[in-house]
Every structure is written in structure tokens, then in C-alpha cells.
Amino acid sequence: MSNTAATLYNPSNLPSNDNINDYSYCVDVRGQMFVRNGKMIAYYGQLRFEALGSVGLAGLINRAFNSASYVSDFIVINGQGKLIVGDNGNNIASYNLENGNLTVKADNLLAFEDTLRCQESVVEGYLTIIGSGLFLASSCGPVMFAVPPICVDEQALLGWADTPCPSYRYDYSYVQSTLSHIGAMVGIGASGEEKQLEFKKIGNDDMVLIQSSESNLRGRDMLEKILAMLPGLDHDDAQAVYSNLYNRIHGQQ
Amino acid sequence: MPTFSLKNDRLLEVTLMNEKVSALAGAMVAYEGQMKFEKLVLGGEGLFGALRRAVSNEGMPLMSTSGSGKVYFAHDAQTISILPLQNEKLFIESRNLLAFDQTLRTSTAFQGLRGGSGSGFFTTTVEGNGNVAVFSDGNLIRLEVSPQWGPLFVDPDAFIAYKGNIQQEFHFDVNWRTMIGQTSGESYQLKFTGNGVVFIQPSELKS
Amino acid sequence: MPQYELVNSKLLKIVLRSEEVYAQKGSMIAYTGQVNFARSYLTGGGIQNIAMRAVTNEGWQMMTAQGSGEVFYAQSGQMVTIVPLKGETMYVESDSVLAFDRRLQTGTMFLGSQGGIRGLVQGAATGQGLFTTTFTGNGELVILSDGPTIALDVNPNNPVFVDPQAYIGHRGNLQPNLHTDVSWKSFLGQTSGESFQLKFTGQGVVYIQASER
Numbered sequence: 001m002s003n004t005a006a007t008l009y010n011p012s013n014l015p016s017n018d019n020i021n022d023y024s025y026c027v028d029v030r031g032q033m034f035v036r037n038g039k040m041i042a043y044y045g046q047l048r049f050e051a052l053g054s055v056g057l058a059g060l061i062n063r064a065f066n067s068a069s070y071v072s073d074f075i076v077i078n079g080q081g082k083l084i085v086g087d088n089g090n091n092i093a094s095y096n097l098e099n100g101n102l103t104v105k106a107d108n109l110l111a112f113e114d115t116l117r118c119q120e121s122v123v124e125g126y127l128t129i130i131g132s133g134l135f136l137a138s139s140c141g142p143v144m145f146a147v148p149p150i151c152v153d154e155q156a157l158l159g160w161a162d163t164p165c166p167s168y169r170y171d172y173s174y175v176q177s178t179l180s181h182i183g184a185m186v187g188i189g190a191s192g193e194e195k196q197l198e199f200k201k202i203g204n205d206d207m208v209l210i211q212s213s214e215s216n217l218r219g220r221d222m223l224e225k226i227l228a229m230l231p232g233l234d235h236d237d238a239q240a241v242y243s244n245l246y247n248r249i250h251g252q253q
Numbered sequence: 254m255p256t257f258s259l260k261n262d263r264l265l266e267v268t269l270m271n272e273k274v275s276a277l278a279g280a281m282v283a284y285e286g287q288m289k290f291e292k293l294v295l296g297g298e299g300l301f302g303a304l305r306r307a308v309s310n311e312g313m314p315l316m317s318t319s320g321s322g323k324v325y326f327a328h329d330a331q332t333i334s335i336l337p338l339q340n341e342k343l344f345i346e347s348r349n350l351l352a353f354d355q356t357l358r359t360s361t362a363f364q365g366l367r368g369g370s371g372s373g374f375f376t377t378t379v380e381g382n383g384n385v386a387v388f389s390d391g392n393l394i395r396l397e398v399s400p401q402w403g404p405l406f407v408d409p410d411a412f413i414a415y416k417g418n419i420q421q422e423f424h425f426d427v428n429w430r431t432m433i434g435q436t437s438g439e440s441y442q443l444k445f446t447g448n449g450v451v452f453i454q455p456s457e458l459k460s
Numbered sequence: 461m462p463q464y465e466l467v468n469s470k471l472l473k474i475v476l477r478s479e480e481v482y483a484q485k486g487s488m489i490a491y492t493g494q495v496n497f498a499r500s501y502l503t504g505g506g507i508q509n510i511a512m513r514a515v516t517n518e519g520w521q522m523m524t525a526q527g528s529g530e531v532f533y534a535q536s537g538q539m540v541t542i543v544p545l546k547g548e549t550m551y552v553e554s555d556s557v558l559a560f561d562r563r564l565q566t567g568t569m570f571l572g573s574q575g576g577i578r579g580l581v582q583g584a585a586t587g588q589g590l591f592t593t594t595f596t597g598n599g600e601l602v603i604l605s606d607g608p609t610i611a612l613d614v615n616p617n618n619p620v621f622v623d624p625q626a627y628i629g630h631r632g633n634l635q636p637n638l639h640t641d642v643s644w645k646s647f648l649g650q651t652s653g654e655s656f657q658l659k660f661t662g663q664g665v666v667y668i669q670a671s672e673r
Binding site: 140142144149152153155156196208212214215218 | 534
């Protein structure tokens with residue numbers, strides 16, 4: 001798996017539903033699956049790409065992708081072939097669910113088979129995947145699997161299985177310092193780690209997924225999104241953005 | 254001939270014995286021995302080459318390193334691969350070129366018109382006997398192109414290089430063109446047919 | 461003593477048994493057990509150090525983790541390397557330090573006479589900042605790099621030249637000096653790269669990263 005540059009791949013020796021390396025994954029497409037828009041990097045075979053707005057997909061979406069907020073981030077791939085996905089050099093891991101459920105950060109969900117059902121978690125920004133089938137998630141750095149009880153930084157949390165919803169836990173000294181006026185004013189005690197998500201242990205299969213970084217996935221940052229949208233602005237809009245930024249940088253309200 | 258080896262997957266080590274290597278300007282991270290660095294422009298093929306570079310924007314800042322010793326090259330902690338050429342021609346995105354043997358010949362090739370805008374699409378070619386080092390966002394993947402496998406489709410941003418007797422075309426998926434209001438991803442793909450090897454990176458970020 | 465372990469190339473685990481570690485602020489990503497976190501500055505102290513911090517901007521914020529349990533650290537997807545120090549001094553840029561504990565004494569080193577590192581290069585251009593951070597003692601120092609940390613051996617017959625942006629730190633009996641390649645000078649004003657290099661002579665190890673950012 002390490003020296004992929006030495007292996008010459010073709011459809012007969014590409015991995016079958018497995019990683020090619022830490023950053024890419026080969027899916028055997030036989031039928032339909034959901035893939036995050038723009039994450040196909042290469043394929044062999046007869047594959048069709050359909051936007052979720054296309055006619056004829058309403059039934060599929062109703063059955064498998066019950067999320068108004070995230071559905072437009074995905075496309076449906078149809079047909080037979082070897083599909084290679086990559087995500088900006090982020091690590092990719094696959095998960096096989098058998099009649100199970102796993103909640104994963106919505107931004108990190110990369111692909112899932114249409115046998116699974118995907119719906120929004122009560123924790124904002126997360127999707128819960130239910131049923132049986134394969135799904136892929138990307139992460140900034142390799143994924144660490146941890147058993148509760150554990151406290152996790154919100155940015156580093158990738159997801160969780162079976163364990164009940166996490167709750168916020170504040171560092172005691174931080175709570176104390178915000179109770180005192182002076183402490184609150186000068187921000188004493190702020191270690192940068194005063195607020196975490198706490199997972200309690202309930203069952204034996206409880207599992208928390210943590211990525212090896214507290215930063216966002218590469219390529220999903222606000223700045224990159226904004227820069228990507230800039231070419232679509234006409235001259236007047238670009239001027240408005242420019243003067244807004246100019247005022248902001250030079251401190252005029 | 255300069256020896257190319259990988260100190261690790263993100264650091265290239267080139268051993269020179271009174272020899273020359275071309276590399277991306279600014280990519281030297283360390284060296285031992287006696288080395289000299291000079292500015293260089295990709296091509297070295299006279300006025301016509303310079304003209305093509307001006308048109309194609311493939312003019313990349315290169316430096317020539319000469320001397321005896323070891324020189325280390327890296328770029329933004331990207332993964333590095335060494336591609337040995339044996340009387341072959343490599344078509345490569347110049348943005349991914351890290352270093353190459355100075356005995357190799359470089360040029361610019363016109364690859365056709367891109368998309369509806371009709372802007373030209375150029376790649377750099379490196380030809381001859383010697384080593385080329387490329388960097389990629391994640392490990393480089395080699396894919397075989399052969400009539401028995403049917404065409405290979407590649408996202409343009411994941412594409413790095415190809416070699417062999419390959420035809421490259423732009424492929425527009427009809428379904429993609431009808432998608433209105435979508436922040437497209439693969440609005441077009443590169444389609445490869447023939448016999449040869451295509452090199453891609455597991456990322457669609459332009460480096 | 462705290463136990464240092466790599467979970468993977470980007471993730472550090474430290475096991476504490478009623479102990480304390482210092483780590484870069486904001487780098488804790490998870491913990492188990494009873495651990496308290498508080499803000500701290502580079503310790504090691506003394507008035508000289510405080511004055512130096514004020515001058516050098518090397519008083520970068522750390523946090524302490526104290527208690528019993530496992531604490532996990534990672535920083536911006538950078539790679540993590542554990543460097544065990546055996547009574548020697550390691551010079552390192554403070555933003556490349558992930559974690560250490562009180563077995564190591566920290567200090568701020570004026571490198572004007574010795575030749576500073578990134579600060580020296582900056583200093584050559586702007587006239588400021590000829591300081592770096594030092595760690596001395598017996599214990600683990602955990603450092604960060606873009607891509608794996610690469611250790612380059614230096615001996616009297618074999619000086620090494622390093623791009624300042626790729627430099628992380630060094631240890632041993634080494635003299636760093638600014639080196640300006642004449643042919644590079646002609647690059648100035650161009651989109652060059654290596655207008656300055658750091659030359660290390662003596663006996664020791666130089667740590668670099670595979671990135672020139």
C-alpha cells in the first residue's frame with residue numbers, strides 16, 4: 001500500500017472496495033451510490049454522473065438521503081466500473097455497517113451505498129447513517145478509534161457509534177473564572193481547552209472516532225470556498241466585495 | 254548521470270558528481286558539498302520556445318544546480334515520486350515538476366481547446382534518458398491505459414502526467430452540462446485511450 | 461515520568477500519573493481520566509527569561525495538562541516526532557514545539573553572536589529577532605513538522621546548508637552561520653528562493669522539514 005507509484009494499476013488489479021493508499025479509495029460500482037460532488041478523480045468503465053436535482057431520482061433520495069441541508073453536496077453515480085475517489089489529500093477510511101448506525105461529521109462524509117439511509121443528527125453538522133452497506137469518510141490525518149468515557153475537542157471529532165449523544169463539558173477552573181467578574185474581563189484561565197465534548201460509556205460497542213488534527217479538512221475552509229466563488233462575480237459585485245474588505249482591513253466601520 | 258533517490262516520501266536526494274540538475278526554484282531545502290544555483294527558464298529551445306511559453310503560461314521558474322555533493326529538494330511537504338525515462342516522452346503538468354536530469358529535453362505541447370471558453374490547454378513535455386521527479390498531493394497512482402480496459406477518465410485537477418502512445422480528449426458528460434445551479438465538480442473530464450500510463454494524484458486541489 | 465507515545469504519525473499520546481506536561485495551546489484533541497488544563501507560559505523562568513520573552517516574542521502560549529489519564533495532542537495535521545534528549549541542549553523554533561515536561565529546562569537564547577535561525581534571517585532583513593528557544597536536560601521533546609522530520613548529521617568534514625524555511629531545530633556542538641550564495645544574489649528581485657542559506661558546521665544534528673514554507 002505504501003509504494004503505489006511502483007504499481008501499475010488497471011481494472012483487473014485495482015483494489016476492490018479498498019484503499020489504494022491512505023488518500024485514495026477504489027469503489028466497485030455495481031448499481032447506484034452517492035458520492036460527494038467533485039471527489040471522483042478517475043474511473044474505468046461505464047459510469048454516469050447525475051445531479052440530485054435530476055428527474056427520476058426523487059424516489060432514491062426519499063429512501064436513502066433524508067437531509068435537506070446536505071443533499072446538494074452529493075451526486076449519484078450509476079453503472080458498472082472502477083471508481084477512484086480522492087479528497088484533497090485527506091485520509092480516506094471505509095466503514096462497513098451491518099444493521100448498525102454511525103454518526104459522522106457531515107463535511108467528512110465522502111460516499112455511501114444506496115442501501116444505507118442517511119439522515120441529519122440532532123447534533124448540528126452531523127449525519128447519522130443507518131442500515132447495512134459501505135460508506136467512506138475522509139479525515140485530516142488517520143482516524144483513532146477510542147472507547148468512552150472520553151472528552152474530545154469538537155474540531156477533532158469525526159463521529160461516534162452506538163454511544164449516546166455527547167454533551168459539552170467545561171473545565172472547572174474556566175467556569176469558576178467566568179463566574180468572577182474580573183476573571184471574565186481579563187479572560188484568566190482560558191487555556192484554549194476549556195470546552196470539550198464528553199462521551200459517556202453505556203454499551204460495550206460504544207466507539208468514538210477522532211481525526212488526528214484539530215483543523216478542518218483540507219479544501220473545505222471558508223477561505224477556499226470564498227475564493228472559489230470570486231470568479232462568478234460581475235464587476236460591480238467584485239467592487240462591492242473589494243470596498244467591504246478594504247474598510248474591514250483598514251478599520252473603518 | 255545524477256543519482257535520484259528518496260530520503261523519505263517527501264524529500265528528494267540528488268547526488269551530483271560535477272553534474273547538473275534542474276529543479277523548481279526555491280525547492281532546495283538543504284545541501285552538502287559544493288553547489289552552485291542559477292536561474293533557468295524551462296525550455297531552452299530558442300525563440301519559438303519562449304513564444305510558446307508566453308502563450309501557454311507554462312513558463313515555470315526553474316533553477317539549475319551544479320556541482321558535487323548531495324542536494325535535497327522538497328515542496329510544501331508534498332509526496333515525491335521519481336519517474337525514470339528510457340528514451341521516452343513524458344507529458345506533465347509543469348506545476349507538478351520538482352526536478353529533472355538536465356540532459357532531458359523539455360518543451361511545451363498543445364493539447365487542444367479546453368471547454369466552452371476555448372482557451373488553449375498546454376502541457377510540458379520531458380524527453381530522453383534520465384530521471385524526472387514529480388510531486389503530488391498524496392501518493393502518486395499509476396493507471397494503465399490499454400484497448401482491453403476501455404477508456405480511462407480522469408479529473409483534470411487530479412491529472413499529473415502521462416507517457417506512451419496515448420490520445421487525450423476532453424470529455425463532457427451530458428448529465429453534467431444539464432446541471433444548472435450546481436457548483437459543478439467534474440464539468441469535464443480527461444479521456445485517455447491508446448497504450449500507455451497515466452499518473453494521477455489522490456486530490457483535486459491544484460497545487 | 462510522563463510517557464510519550466505516537467498513536468500515528470500525526471497524533472501524540474501522553475500518559476500522566478499525577479503528573480504535568482506542557483503543550484502548544486489548542487493542540488489537545490481528546491483525553492480520558494481526570495486531567496485539568498490551564499494556560500501557562502514557557503517556564504524555566506528567572507527575570508532574564510521574562511525580559512527576553514518581552515523582547516523576543518518567544519513567550520508563546522503553552523498550556524499545562526495536569527492529572528492522571530491519557531491526553532492526545534495533534535496540531536494542524538502536522539507530523540509529530542519525539543526527540544529524546546540526554547543531557548544535551550536542543551535549539552528549536554518555538555512554533556515547532558508540541559509538548560515537553562518539567563524534566564527539560566527551557567530558555568531563550570540570543571543568537572546574535574552565534575547566528576540565529578529563522579529570526580536571524582528575518583533579522584538580516586529587518587534588524588530584529590535574533591532569538592530562539594532552547595531545551596536542556598533528560599527527557600522527551602516533541603516537535604512538529606510539515607511532513608516527516610528529517611535529521612541531517614553534521615560533522616567537521618561535512619557542513620550542511622539549509623533553507624531557513626525548512627529549518628526546525630538543531631542539537632550538538634554546531635555553529636550556524638548565514639550563507640549567501642553569490643549567484644543567488646543575482647536572483648534578488650526575481651522570484652527566487654534561496655537568497656539566504658544557513659550553514660551549520662561542527663558536530664551535531666540538524667532537523668529539517670520537507671517544506672519551504
